[in-house]
Amino acid sequence: MTAIAGRAWVFGDNIDTDVIAPGAYLKFSPEEMARHCFEAIAPDFATKVEVGDIVVGGRNFGMGSSREQAPQALKILGVGAVVAVSFARIFYRNALNLGLPVLFLPQAEEIAAGDHLSVDPVAGAVVNATQDRTYPCDPIPDHLMAMIADGGLMPHLKKRIEAGLIKQ
């Protein structure tokens, strides 16, 4: 997995999927939806976020709906990883299934907007170059590592089907 590095976009606790992926746009394509990502609370996010940037959350990031368009919108916009104190369960699973690294970092609240971060989801580390701090964190869980290495659940399933591991 290549290094993930970019600027921090910092959000607070309990960021819900309605602000990440507003319901009114669910009928459109994920690409169209992505243009409205965080519209209600950070209207310039979708136009200003750059490839590799890292979204930083507080507690319970991604609470609410099962809509996969939430992590998908972040991925479409080029977000390299999400680092948060904690994640809501469906968002966490959805992000990893789509190949978007998500890492629990208890000290996420020390990160300031615009800080230059780099993230190593395999080793479990977040480096804040702006503040000259390095945080160890839990790596991606072992049982999901093969899926992440394959790039997400879809390529992982394809590989298993081709290897004859899933009966069709």
Add this chain to the structure above:
Amino acid sequence: MPQTLAQKIIARAAGRKTVESGEIVTCAVDLAMFHDSSGPRRVAPRLEALGAGVWDPSKVVVVTDHFVPAADVESANILKLTRDWVRDNRIGTFYDMEGICHIVLAENGHLTPGLFAAGGDSHSTTAGAFACYMAGYGATEMTGIMVTGEIWVKVPETIRIAWSGEFCTGVCAKDVMLFLCAELGMDNSFRVVEYDGSTVAAMDMSERMVLTNMAAELGAETGIIGADRTTVAAIEATGADVPDDALDWRSDEGAPYCAAHAFEASDLVPMIAAPHAPANTRAVDSFARVSVDQCYIGACTGAKYSDLKMAAAVLKGRRVAATTRVLVAPASTQATRRAAADGTLAVLTEAGAIMMPTGCGACPGMGAGVLGDGETCISSTNRNFQGRMGSASAKIYLASPYSVAAAAVAGHICDPRDFLT
């Protein structure tokens, strides 16, 4: 080794005698449900890319509820795609515009104790009222289930929440859940919430489903309630077969809970959640005279037959205030038929309520009844996140059907008990 109900179901689905909290197991899925928003439109292209079919169409239930009835061409095309996919893949069960998925599963006897189910919707936790283990997942994960019939589970710990005694008139399960969102917070991730106690034992299934439905707002893996005579009677009433072991699906004596809370039902008052989170809950008297532009009775949480009855108990013989509007979107066509047959609907419409189509409606901001800039709504739904029901500057207050109806009469938030004595 004594096991919680959640552990017992996970163990059974994983082909094990027991499981321990924290271990990761693979479970066979007994029932997979998704709807028009999360389902075929997102799953079908993925299955096609994999060259894979549905592992067992007889175990799949598809429901249209989010884009119904179609208000624009995009929605109509999503519904058409859903219907075509169900037909082409010979899906076992399809409910087209018959109600919100969680309610339809219960009404049609799909939920029996001990079932391990997966749903493409966060409120799939609702099924736990029937002693099922059902959690919500996203579309890629549901695609994985379609291909393999399996899903990984990190065996969660269980929080036990006991309620004892009787509610005051005008207090109900919705008030319990708003109270618990404030009390326990919304980040109980990777834990199951199990409800018991004499208050829960006395509840009908409709009220129990509010407890398990809003386990989603607690952030829980799922919510669950052990099976009893009420569970069995409700399944029998649907005409479905009740498994012989139905009453065995309860937590064992001495089961390992990670936390236990006990509350007195008679102490609870009507609760209101202020914008923009269910955890922003306080007693109704903190919000006296907050005026409301819209009063919404809807969603899987708050528009079942019993919820319509609660609203009608307040609205009977009264009129909706001239300064507000009341929209009622019943949770299922069955709820509509029952309420029509016994006069409940007439009470609502005589009071001035406007009947809306059955479906998820304005709750997720996808159907008719959304809010304009700066408007205030009191709603019997489950989420009041910023922008959820329309404009990002709208304010949503969550409440019970009693409290929504009381606000409708007064034009502002007020204590429903004043209308029920």
